[in-house]
Amino acid sequence: xxxxxxxxxxxxxxxxxxxxxxIYNDPIEGRIPSHLREDIIxxxxxxxxxxATYAMEKLGMVKGIGWADLVELAQxxxxxxxxxxxxxxxxxxxxxxxxDSGVITLYEETISKGEALAQEYNIEELKGISLREVVLAxxxxxxxxxxxxxxxxxxxxINLWKLGPYxxxxxxxxTGEISGMAFTKRLxxxxxxxxxxxxxxxxxxNEILAEQLYKEITMSSHQKYILKSHYL
Ligand SMILES: [Zn+2]
Numbered sequence: 001x002x003x004x005x006x007x008x009x010x011x012x013x014x015x016x017x018x019x020x021x022x023i024y025n026d027p028i029e030g031r032i033p034s035h036l037r038e039d040i041i042x043x044x045x046x047x048x049x050x051x052a053t054y055a056m057e058k059l060g061m062v063k064g065i066g067w068a069d070l071v072e073l074a075q076x077x078x079x080x081x082x083x084x085x086x087x088x089x090x091x092x093x094x095x096x097x098x099x100d101s102g103v104i105t106l107y108e109e110t111i112s113k114g115e116a117l118a119q120e121y122n123i124e125e126l127k128g129i130s131l132r133e134v135v136l137a138x139x140x141x142x143x144x145x146x147x148x149x150x151x152x153x154x155x156x157x158i159n160l161w162k163l164g165p166y167x168x169x170x171x172x173x174x175t176g177e178i179s180g181m182a183f184t185k186r187l188x189x190x191x192x193x194x195x196x197x198x199x200x201x202x203x204x205x206n207e208i209l210a211e212q213l214y215k216e217i218t219m220s221s222h223q224k225y226i227l228k229s230h231y232l
Contacts, residue, residue, distance in 0.1 A: 026174035048182030064189025
């Protein structure tokens with residue numbers, strides 16, 4: 001795979017294209033009715049955008065915020081930010097994580113490595129991109145998601161099974177990721193979807209997985225409704 005070419009292609013994709021990829025990867029994807037998918041995507045994107053606008057208004061910003069503002073925003077939300085060198089997980093590359101107790105962990109070494117790589121590829125659109133801002137913004141959204149119970153992404157439920165008068169309903173995982181992506185993009189005034197970085201930063205660790213991810217994103221974006229054969 002020509003990574004530069006792949007990234008340039010991903011940069012051109014729309015938020016909705018990446019959102020379809022997130023839907024495709026939801027653990028209960030097979031249970032999401034086809035006719036609802038585009039509505040779910042629209043609502044989840046609106047949700048992320050609205051929360052970003054709200055956060056920017058809170059900080060008195062109109063057009064994107066930087067690192068210091070992000071830290072201020074996190075503090076105002078009662079988030080504790082901690083730094084670690086890296087994550088020991090062998091299977092995935094983690095740049096940040098969020099715990100429901102309100103703690104965000106940023107993996108400094110992995111982030112610095114990622115930032116250096118993003119510059120090394122010399123891709124015009126990615127010049128000056130701050131990966132730590134992208135990661136922090138994304139994790140801040142997960143905190144908002146955990147605290148604001150009335151958000152669309154928290155209230156929307158999929159009917160899983162019925163037993164007498166009782167219907168078991170489940171929320172989706174993918175909607176939080178779709179909103180988080182929109183939140184980060186708006187908050188940092190990015191010209192592309194932050195998930196582009198997932199492929200770029202995975203590449204030096206595992207070329208095969210990066211190519212697979214690239215293919216999955218572009219394939220999901222081509223198909224409006226994907227029907228998978230498995231059900232969870
Ligand atoms: Zn996330």
